[in-house]
Amino acid sequence: MTATPSTTSAAQDFILVDCQPPIATVTINRPRQRNAINYGMWGDLADRMEELDRDRQVRVVVITGAGEVAFSAGADIADFDQYRADSGKGRVYNAAVDRLLDTLASMDTPTISMIRGFAAGGGCELAVATDLRIAAEGSRLGIPAARLGISIGHREMRGLVSLVGKGNALYILLSGRLLEADEALRIGLVNQVTAVEDLESVTYQLAREIAALAPLSHAANKKTLNQVQAKPALDNLTREEAEIPLAQFDTLDYQEGYRAFLEKRAPNFTGE
Numbered sequence: 001m002t003a004t005p006s007t008t009s010a011a012q013d014f015i016l017v018d019c020q021p022p023i024a025t026v027t028i029n030r031p032r033q034r035n036a037i038n039y040g041m042w043g044d045l046a047d048r049m050e051e052l053d054r055d056r057q058v059r060v061v062v063i064t065g066a067g068e069v070a071f072s073a074g075a076d077i078a079d080f081d082q083y084r085a086d087s088g089k090g091r092v093y094n095a096a097v098d099r100l101l102d103t104l105a106s107m108d109t110p111t112i113s114m115i116r117g118f119a120a121g122g123g124c125e126l127a128v129a130t131d132l133r134i135a136a137e138g139s140r141l142g143i144p145a146a147r148l149g150i151s152i153g154h155r156e157m158r159g160l161v162s163l164v165g166k167g168n169a170l171y172i173l174l175s176g177r178l179l180e181a182d183e184a185l186r187i188g189l190v191n192q193v194t195a196v197e198d199l200e201s202v203t204y205q206l207a208r209e210i211a212a213l214a215p216l217s218h219a220a221n222k223k224t225l226n227q228v229q230a231k232p233a234l235d236n237l238t239r240e241e242a243e244i245p246l247a248q249f250d251t252l253d254y255q256e257g258y259r260a261f262l263e264k265r266a267p268n269f270t271g272e
Contacts, residue, residue, distance in 0.1 A: 014029050014030055014041050015029065017052070022057065022058060023058070024055075024061050025064065026064075027064055028045075028066065028072050031069065033076065035066060035123070036072065036077070037075055039093060042097050043096050046096075046100040049107060049111075053103075056271055058109060059210065059211035059218075060211045062111075062112050062113075062203060063112070063114065063126070064113070065123075067117075068117060070117040071115040072119060073118050074120045074124070075097075075122040097122065097153065097156075098155055100129075101156065104130060105155075106226075108215070108223075109219075112130060113126070114203040115127060115133060116136045117136075118139070124143050125156045128189075129156075131222070132191050133189070134192050134202060134206065136181070136193070136196040138181065139184075139190075141179050141190070142172055142177055143160070145173065146176045147176050157169070160173075162229060163189065165188075181193045212269075215271040220245060223241075223244055227241050253271065253272060256269060
């Protein structure tokens, strides 16, 4: 597998992309710093995810960290003096983080975090923002923001509460603990825990299964989920929002899926 470096000079080689359709792998590539994410990398990650989402050949994106120690230890503390010394600088920094989180939330393409080792702080928040999370045994996840005297943003809080609920979100934040993989699985912070040696095979098997299904269905389900979370009463949906589930019946992929079911064969979805 050949990874290509990021094209953004501020984060050159810190983000690697291995695009082998229908699956692309994005690797945070700072193993000596436990894959800590510096200021430039937040924007670079957003750029790369947007590029991959536009590529119709890519059906799933897997995000991971280089090396054996960490998925990502979070925001690079070396940036704090320059980018987070006060609320004014923090506002600019948070905007870069928010852009990545908004990108992940709006992507039609499914995303999976493949977690080995630490996923702490911003690294955990990044994993929470992806659609699915597969963790190796021995991984540890948490958001110890209170240890630094800071708090998490609204988007990070919304994602965390949506994933694990109010009580577990407060447990993670108030304790400042890094949860063992089994506890993370129990509270819904991750979807599956595997043996370390099986992490890649399990993750990419799931990615292949997702990629084989209808991409328009995935995109519609993600949009509908976002709408349900934003408008839980469902009484103020726009006409366009309300029509998203019905629009699938007018696609070629629906016709293909229907015929394949009747003919007892695997469908060949084209995203049309």
